Amino acid sequence: MNETAQEFLTRCFAPGDTIALLLRNESTAKTQQRIVPLERALAPRYRGWLAHENHYGANIYVSANPLLAGSRKRTKDCIASIRHLYIDIDVNGEARLAALRASELVPKPNVIVSTSAGKYQVLWRVEDFDFYTQEMTLKLLAMAFHGDISCTDCNRVLRIPGFKNCKYDPAQLVTVEYLSDATYQPDDFHLYVLREACMIPPTPQQPIRRDMQTNSEHDWAWVSRELAHGKDAVNLTLELASHRSDKPNPTYYAQRTVDIASARLWLMEGTSIADVIAMLESRRQPELPAALCSARAREIAATAQRMIARNKVA
Numbered sequence: 001m002n003e004t005a006q007e008f009l010t011r012c013f014a015p016g017d018t019i020a021l022l023l024r025n026e027s028t029a030k031t032q033q034r035i036v037p038l039e040r041a042l043a044p045r046y047r048g049w050l051a052h053e054n055h056y057g058a059n060i061y062v063s064a065n066p067l068l069a070g071s072r073k074r075t076k077d078c079i080a081s082i083r084h085l086y087i088d089i090d091v092n093g094e095a096r097l098a099a100l101r102a103s104e105l106v107p108k109p110n111v112i113v114s115t116s117a118g119k120y121q122v123l124w125r126v127e128d129f130d131f132y133t134q135e136m137t138l139k140l141l142a143m144a145f146h147g148d149i150s151c152t153d154c155n156r157v158l159r160i161p162g163f164k165n166c167k168y169d170p171a172q173l174v175t176v177e178y179l180s181d182a183t184y185q186p187d188d189f190h191l192y193v194l195r196e197a198c199m200i201p202p203t204p205q206q207p208i209r210r211d212m213q214t215n216s217e218h219d220w221a222w223v224s225r226e227l228a229h230g231k232d233a234v235n236l237t238l239e240l241a242s243h244r245s246d247k248p249n250p251t252y253y254a255q256r257t258v259d260i261a262s263a264r265l266w267l268m269e270g271t272s273i274a275d276v277i278a279m280l281e282s283r284r285q286p287e288l289p290a291a292l293c294s295a296r297a298r299e300i301a302a303t304a305q306r307m308i309a310r311n312k313v314a
Contacts, residue, residue, distance in 0.1 A: 002047075002051070004162030005047075005160050005161060008113075008160055008161050008162065008176055009041060009042065009062065009160070010042070012084065012125070013066060013083070014038070015039065016037070016039075017037070018066055018070075019037075019041060019063055019067065020034070020063035020157070021033070021034045021035075021041060021060070022062070022074075023050075023060055023061075025057045025059070026167060035071055035072065035073075035074065051163075054166070059165060059166050059167065060159070060160050060163040061157035062157060062158055063155065063156075063157055064084045064086055065080070065081065066079075066080045066081060067079060067080055076155050078155070079154050082127075082129040082130070082134045085129075085137055085138060085184075086121060086123045086124070086151070086156065087141045087142055087145060088119075088120075088142075089121075089145065089146070090119050090148055092146070093118035093119050093120050094118060096147075097112070097120050100122060103144075104190065105295055106124070106141070106188075106190070107182065107188045108182070110123055110178065110180045110182065111125075111176060113158065113159060113174060113175070114161075114174065115159045115165055116165050117172065121159060123158070124189075125183050126183065126185065127184075127185060128185050129186060134154055135152055135153065135154055137186070137189055138152035138153075140299070141189075143299045143302060144298070144299065159174050161174045161175055191295075215246075219243075220257060223236060223240060223257055223261045224261045227258070227265055233259075233262055236258050237254045238254070240254035241253070241254035255284065255287075259280055259283070259296075260300055260303055260304055260307075262280070262283075263300050264308060268308060273301050276301045277298055278297075280300055280301065281294055284297070
């Protein structure tokens, strides 16, 4: 293991941490996993073995989060604590990375790993995240910045800079850029879905329990009906917010409910998802910062699209 890899592991993990190292050789279909204390992974003999395996075609990965001492597997149950948030950017990498760097939705990343030309892994060092909040935030990051939505598990592995990415011929060196030494908390990530309505209101097609219908279900049915009859969305948002002062953020709740219902209606009428996003952005531009407005519009359009697909399956 060279100095680049050693510095990366030392920055990402603390003395005494247990980490998982994954070695995967594409040409031989051989996979090895070693769960070891950080100090053992940094020992000269162990570093030499990893370098040897990488030279002969094994890709080298490390768990994004430390494991419980004594773990023998890298399952979710074995994760000791949440140490990192991360996003994989594999398509249109330069543009999407630039958008992430400029965004007000997230703090400055700690680390950007270039896994190959135009492909990146972005990491934030965090604390005070539980497992649910971490995985939900990972999904929102992938949604907001067009990352790989499948790479959102707490037991995810990351490429280690300083080794070669052997998926390519010739193999490409994995490089790293350090941007910050900060440690972030959940409130530093302004992905609005964390604040209030992670709850998606049920669609009118879903069976409603008449004896247990919630206020939010009433709101959803009413908003959908009013939009279908042509009521102005901005006025509808103001009216809903005034009725739901019990919510921690009535304006946010009303905006999200009206916008999801609008997006669903437009998609069902045959509007393309690109046009739906553009209409949502246009609606909220006077109220929201540009980066937040764009990310919110994309997420809401995708949510509405999934709701329609679920109803078709049902």
